[in-house]
Amino acid sequence: MPANGTRRVSGQLLTPSTSASSASSGYSPPPRAMPVKVPIGLHTAQAIEFLGFSPKRAQALFDVFMEDTDDDWLDFIIQNILMRDADALDNSDDWVGAMQEMGIGTLLQEAIMDEEFESLRLTQSLKYWVADSIQTRWDSLNELNERVVQHLNLKPGTPHLRGGVDTDRQTFQRNLPGHVTLYRATTKSRLKDVVKKDGKVNLAIARSSPPGDFNSDFSALYFTREEEVVKQYAKFCRRRCPHANVVYLQMWVPEHHFQDVRTAKLEYGDLWRKLVFYSRRNDTYPEDVNKIAREKDIIIGPVSTPWTGHFQKMKTWKEVTERNVWRNGGKYVWMNEEVVTKLSELVRGKVNIYGTHERLTLIAEPWAL
Incomplete structure (x- = not known):
């Protein structure tokens, strides 16, 4: 049953299923897909939270957006990041503090600051990585929504994977x-x-x-x-x-x-x-x-x-x-x-x-x- 504007769906709906083992491919598979809590609507406070914001900031952004519906949904959200003074460029800056000021949720903060990717992270600014993450999560949310619809209608909808x-x-x-x-x-x-x-x-x-x-x-x-x-x-x-x-x-x-x-x-x-x-x-x-x-x-x-x-x-x-x-x-x-x-x-x-x-x-x- 939907709760708080979200529903739980199988994580397997996110990506094409495959039957062969990855052992010989040389690539480590992602963790087994667990049920995912996703927003019921694409233009809701819950959707903004899915994009990486804290619940409080997500609700605040949604309330502001509803007052000016002429703006494009995603542009409005990303511009809210890009127009802020808060940013970080190198290790002398407070990346976590800047993300907190942006209203970014804890999970995305931890992901961006993962030490494994420090060298890669430093090739771009914090605003770049936050905006890129929001765009990528929005694309994923739309794709998941399409897969849910296809699943309910029993329609095939993914590109053919060759499988060798x-x-x-x-x-x-x-x-x-x-x-x-x-x-x-x-x-x-x-x-x-x-x-x-x-x-x-x-x-x-x-x-x-x-x-x-x-x-x-x-x-x-x-x-x-x-x-x-x-x-x-x-x-x-x-x-x-x-x-x-x-x-x-x-x-x-x-x-x-x-x-x-x-x-x-x-x-x-x-x-x-x-x-x-x-x-x-x-x-x-x-x-x-x-x-x-x-x-x-x-x-x-x-x-x-x-x-x-x-x-x-x-x-x-x-x-x-x-x-x-x-x-x-x-x-x-x-x-x-x-x-x-x-x-x-x-x-x-x-x-x-x-x-x-x-x-x-x-x-x-x-x-x-």
């Missing part, structure tokens, strides 16, 4: 001759329409908003060569959003693509230090940095972390040191819309999406996400 454990794992690790294998971890809802039924690919959907390591005020497409980085992102996503349907995007990029367009490969050095410093601060590029950020199509280089202090707190790019390198050479960034379009055409038939629930499983019909 060893084969799928081998495909994931496979390197095509003459190609570079790249990966990305995200949630299923954010890859909707990336792969069409006719095989066409639209990677523009997967671009990331600024600021990033190499993009100060424009969207860019990020991938990595490092499987371990992808797995870490996926684990942190599940830690913050236990019911998230995390997937891996894999693509094989012909090597000639990097020669056919304007590609810059950066090592740790002054140019990388400047690029990261000005990009992360969302600041105006000096001439030498602008030349690479605005004129190059692809930048390959190390992933940054504000381990010595956040870039916003630095007075000059010279304060960026080798300790601000999280991963060497693992980041591939497509810098503009035109080159992303070229890439999308080039990797047609060379993009795979994998489900990660219980085991690594190739999704045979990615257009049905």
Whole structure:
């Protein structure tokens, strides 16, 4: 029976069921799905609490929203976070105190502050991780709602999972001759329409908003060569959003693509230090940095972390040191819309999406996400 605007449903409804063991996949399955308490309505105080807020703040936000129904529901909730003064950038800041001021619930606070993901957490601000968690939980809530409806109506509604454990794992690790294998971890809802039924690919959907390591005020497409980085992102996503349907995007990029367009490969050095410093601060590029950020199509280089202090707190790019390198050479960034379009055409038939629930499983019909 519904209680306090919520109901308990089987956690198995969140993700596609699989029958094979994960023992040979090399990936640890998430804990066995337990019954989940979910809100009956998507636009309720209970729904806001599901997104990660404390009960008190959830009710307060709902009351304010009901006074101004012209606002978009999710935008209203996320903007409530982004417009606040409270934030944290590095370990000198009070992350927990800022989350308490935001009204974030204890469970999400603990997930974001999990020591296992400290290096990854420090690559972005607290506001970023809170907003990302809210968006991911909202996507999960909508997906769960759809699954409940499908279950009650006895309708199939999930993309077909092919189901060959060893084969799928081998495909994931496979390197095509003459190609570079790249990966990305995200949630299923954010890859909707990336792969069409006719095989066409639209990677523009997967671009990331600024600021990033190499993009100060424009969207860019990020991938990595490092499987371990992808797995870490996926684990942190599940830690913050236990019911998230995390997937891996894999693509094989012909090597000639990097020669056919304007590609810059950066090592740790002054140019990388400047690029990261000005990009992360969302600041105006000096001439030498602008030349690479605005004129190059692809930048390959190390992933940054504000381990010595956040870039916003630095007075000059010279304060960026080798300790601000999280991963060497693992980041591939497509810098503009035109080159992303070229890439999308080039990797047609060379993009795979994998489900990660219980085991690594190739999704045979990615257009049905």
